[in-house]
Amino acid sequence: MTDTLGRPLDPDPSADAFLGIDRSVGNRVIETRAKLEDMKVRATGSETAKSLAALSLNLEVTAGTPEASKALVLNSALGIGAFRETGRNLRKQAAAAAKTTSTTLTAAEIMAGLITANQGAAGAATYTLPLGADLETALIAVFPGLANDDSFDFTIVNISTNAAEDVTVAGDTGMTAVGNLTIASNAAVADQAWGTFRVRRTGANAYSFYRVG
Numbered sequence: 001m002t003d004t005l006g007r008p009l010d011p012d013p014s015a016d017a018f019l020g021i022d023r024s025v026g027n028r029v030i031e032t033r034a035k036l037e038d039m040k041v042r043a044t045g046s047e048t049a050k051s052l053a054a055l056s057l058n059l060e061v062t063a064g065t066p067e068a069s070k071a072l073v074l075n076s077a078l079g080i081g082a083f084r085e086t087g088r089n090l091r092k093q094a095a096a097a098a099k100t101t102s103t104t105l106t107a108a109e110i111m112a113g114l115i116t117a118n119q120g121a122a123g124a125a126t127y128t129l130p131l132g133a134d135l136e137t138a139l140i141a142v143f144p145g146l147a148n149d150d151s152f153d154f155t156i157v158n159i160s161t162n163a164a165e166d167v168t169v170a171g172d173t174g175m176t177a178v179g180n181l182t183i184a185s186n187a188a189v190a191d192q193a194w195g196t197f198r199v200r201r202t203g204a205n206a207y208s209f210y211r212v213g
Helices: 107-112 132-142
Strands: 018-025 028-035 097-099 114-117 125-128 151-158 167-170 175-178 194-203 206-211
Touching: 107 114, 107 132, 107 151, 114 125, 132 194, 132 206, 151 167, 167 194
Parallel strands: 097 114, 114 151, 125 167, 175 206
Antiparallel strands: 018 028, 151 194, 194 206
16 A cells, blocks of 8 residues: 555564655655644644644745645644634625515525525514524534634625615524614615624524624
């Protein structure tokens, strides 16, 4: 058995185990090897991801190339709690969830980040947020290490041009509202026909959501 460079692998199970990452850049192959026993990973959200010093990542990339857009450099001496963005970034955004009547929003819809309102019938509508327990289940499925003070934002855009068709956002069990919860229709230029909300975890199955925009 050989690795990706054609070198024989040590079949001795008692030998040190290594993780090898081979990356081709131009006509070069960059190899990264680290002892598995020295690696620390975050598997369940416990405090196991303190150091990546044993994993010496050396990605040699050239600015402006496809490889550069995929490179992430971690400084284990400083930790990975903060990143500085030095260029433009793209994020994946699914199509907005389009709502036309009073409804209960799903966890998936608010996690996706964008909802439009166009209720019709010349009347206001109420959008009720999901139960805190339902949101908890959905978030843990994506972020197993979910913790208190973790947060995300979602925005509702009211595209109705009828002045009577405002939208009110309501909480539910485990979802506590903070701030102005009414989103005006788009009937006048001066109307703020959108609302951005920050959802923050405060405890098990418990969240607060704040009008921040």
